[in-house]
Amino acid sequence: MTDAPEDVRTPTPDGPVRAISLLSGGLDSILATRVVQDQGVDVLAVHFITPFFGDDKRGREDEVVAYYRDAFGIRARIVDVSEAYLDVLAEPRYGYGKNFNPCIDCKIFLLRQAVEILHAEGARFLVTGEVLGQRPMSQRRDAMNAVAKHSGARDILLRPLSALNLPITAAERNGWVDRNRLYGFQGRTRKPQLALAEKLGITEFPTPAGGCRLTDPALGARVRRYFETVPPADRRPDDVRLVLVGRPFRLPGGSWFTLGRNQAENRVVERLARPGDEIVRAAGPPGPLGVLRPSGDPDDRARAAAVLLRYCPRAGPGTRVAFGPGVDRPERVVDPAEVDRAGIDAWRF
Ligand code: SF4
The missing domain is CATH 3.40.50.620 (HUPs)
Known part of the structure; x- marks a missing residue:
């Protein structure tokens, strides 16, 4: 200020x-x-x-x-x-x-x-x-x-x-x-x-949806972390939006990846995708939807696949993960990276 x-x-x-x-x-x-x-x-x-x-x-x-x-x-x-x-x-x-x-x-x-x-x-x-x-x-x-x-x-x-x-x-x-x-x-x-x-004849009171997210302990902590870890020149409102919903991850290559935790969040996450992002879903079984904002590191796609399958209860051995510009437009199917739960948790933002 x-x-x-x-x-x-x-x-x-x-x-x-x-x-x-x-x-x-x-x-x-x-x-x-x-x-x-x-x-x-x-x-x-x-x-x-x-x-x-x-x-x-x-x-x-x-x-x-x-x-x-x-x-x-x-x-x-x-x-x-x-x-x-x-x-x-x-x-x-x-x-x-x-x-x-x-x-x-x-x-x-x-x-x-x-x-x-x-x-x-x-x-x-x-x-x-x-x-x-x-x-x-x-x-x-x-x-x-x-x-x-x-x-x-x-x-x-x-x-x-x-x-x-x-x-x-x-x-x-x-x-x-x-x-x-x-x-x-x-x-x-x-x-x-x-x-x-x-x-004044005002009988219908507005219900502010959600109020200010900065006053929410969990969301406020995520934003604080964002400011602590992302240098000023790299901060973007659209990236903050991905951090504020569902389960956000920062993958080792620098990509942002956010997963919905339920159907309502899946819809919110999907709406946050912008050109260049990839919508991520399990190829086959129903489950969470994710948005990958790629940094350019090609390995982050397999990492995102591993994260998604970790939260996809219907996934089995051999389940692969689809990436594309829209839910109904998968462009490639990827095998998950080999990483254990602790490794995935370490990427949690
Ligand atoms: S930071 Fe404080 S004043 Fe600003 S919108 Fe949030 S609650 Fe209101």
């Missing part, structure tokens, strides 16, 4: 009052967006995605935008910041939370991204659904101050749900929103939010 940028000068473009809200997908950010929008502000709600949060929206952006429009009357945009987010994780100024979650730096980064969108869209201020004291790490007053300062968004950052507990910002001072119609929520209770949702 670099030093704090200059505070953004309060933009005053001509025309209607526009704002950018950060839409995490949870109830608070929906409420914050609606509170400002219902005051006549033209709000664009930006939903950032990375391999660690929001990744289920990738590839179905139109559907998600339609969902926010129809369910909540919100104009949303999905913005993929995966590549740049890897730098945030590598060296967070404020460190990590309980697992590998750099919450304060994450918020600073996302606000900086939002500032760029604000300039591009001719918007005047930013909106978040943060509530003072709601989360232990990132929503303490000092953390919220740090987020405001280091994003450069201090005076243009409106938190409508807790605004009455926070200093006045440009949006209130300039009359772009009426402070009397903002809120003073504080602490961990959810009751005020539920009451506000009812008041």
Whole structure:
């Protein structure tokens, strides 16, 4: 994380009052967006995605935008910041939370991204659904101050749900929103939010799929390992995605190989394949599906075959393994490498 940028000068473009809200997908950010929008502000709600949060929206952006429009009357945009987010994780100024979650730096980064969108869209201020004291790490007053300062968004950052507990910002001072119609929520209770949702006619609550994977102990540990073992120049969001699902392996030749543990994961793993990857299945018996992202070492194919057969209960002596660009397009059949269980376990990522 670099030093704090200059505070953004309060933009005053001509025309209607526009704002950018950060839409995490949870109830608070929906409420914050609606509170400002219902005051006549033209709000664009930006939903950032990375391999660690929001990744289920990738590839179905139109559907998600339609969902926010129809369910909540919100104009949303999905913005993929995966590549740049890897730098945030590598060296967070404020460190990590309980697992590998750099919450304060994450918020600073996302606000900086939002500032760029604000300039591009001719918007005047930013909106978040943060509530003072709601989360232990990132929503303490000092953390919220740090987020405001280091994003450069201090005076243009409106938190409508807790605004009455926070200093006045440009949006209130300039009359772009009426402070009397903002809120003073504080602490961990959810009751005020539920009451506000009812008041705004929001009855269907979003269920964020999976939340943030960096807060998951097992997945966070995998990501930490990824950062410890892969040099910065070789880090890729698509490789991280393979590490975050099923059973991931790093083969001795440097290839990534991930196996689904059940049918649902097989489908997820299959969708992660990109051009150049190989879909791997036992030739014959049903069993797990894997994706091999080859490094160029030809021996990794036989190693991947050995790994797959280790987790294929219906495989017998002589079972071979098919590789190809699609499930129904096997291009070659390979004998497994000779390696024992301990050897395979050593490749586990
Ligand atoms: S939980 Fe995840 S998405 Fe949320 S602030 Fe922390 S790192 Fe960012």
